[in-house]
Amino acid sequence: MKRFVLILAVFVSLSGNIFAQSTDSLTYMNLEPYYFHLNYITDSSSVLIDVREFFEYRRSRIRDAVHMPTSVGFEIAADTLGKENSLFLYCYNGYRSKKAAEFFISKGFTRAYNLDGGIVQWRKDNMPVERTRVRRER
Numbered sequence: 001m002k003r004f005v006l007i008l009a010v011f012v013s014l015s016g017n018i019f020a021q022s023t024d025s026l027t028y029m030n031l032e033p034y035y036f037h038l039n040y041i042t043d044s045s046s047v048l049i050d051v052r053e054f055f056e057y058r059r060s061r062i063r064d065a066v067h068m069p070t071s072v073g074f075e076i077a078a079d080t081l082g083k084e085n086s087l088f089l090y091c092y093n094g095y096r097s098k099k100a101a102e103f104f105i106s107k108g109f110t111r112a113y114n115l116d117g118g119i120v121q122w123r124k125d126n127m128p129v130e131r132t133r134v135r136r137e138r
Contacts, residue, residue, distance in 0.1 A: 028101030028112040033125040036115045046086045051100045060129040078107040090115035
């Protein structure tokens with residue numbers, strides 16, 4: 001029994017080093033809609049970012065999302081947002097938000113989350129959306 005406990009302790013200590021993610025290889029995390037929402041509402045430093053184009057954003061969006069389309073570029077946002085913020089990104093089907101998450105990680109952000117399946121999957125899972133029309137600010 002003592003041998004089993006010793007082997008288990010060695011395995012746990014080694015697996016922590018093997019499976020730990022180094023800071024050089026940080027990456028974003030894909031989350032299903034439920035966990036995306038749960039993590040967003042429980043993280044006090046979270047910023048929800050909709051990376052779709054304006055015509056997509058104006059039809060429906062996740063409540064409190066900041067509109068930041070990929071066509072505009074993220075350079076200014078990367079300089080403006082604090083690196084300690086958790087970024088929750090989504091688009092129509094998840095592709096553009098993956099690219100946005102990769103960009104923010106490359107700029108030194110350590111917590112970026114992608115909505116797996118985008119707003120399409122969000123709606124399929126009956127998660128809430130805002131449908132009020134918004135006007136483009138000039």
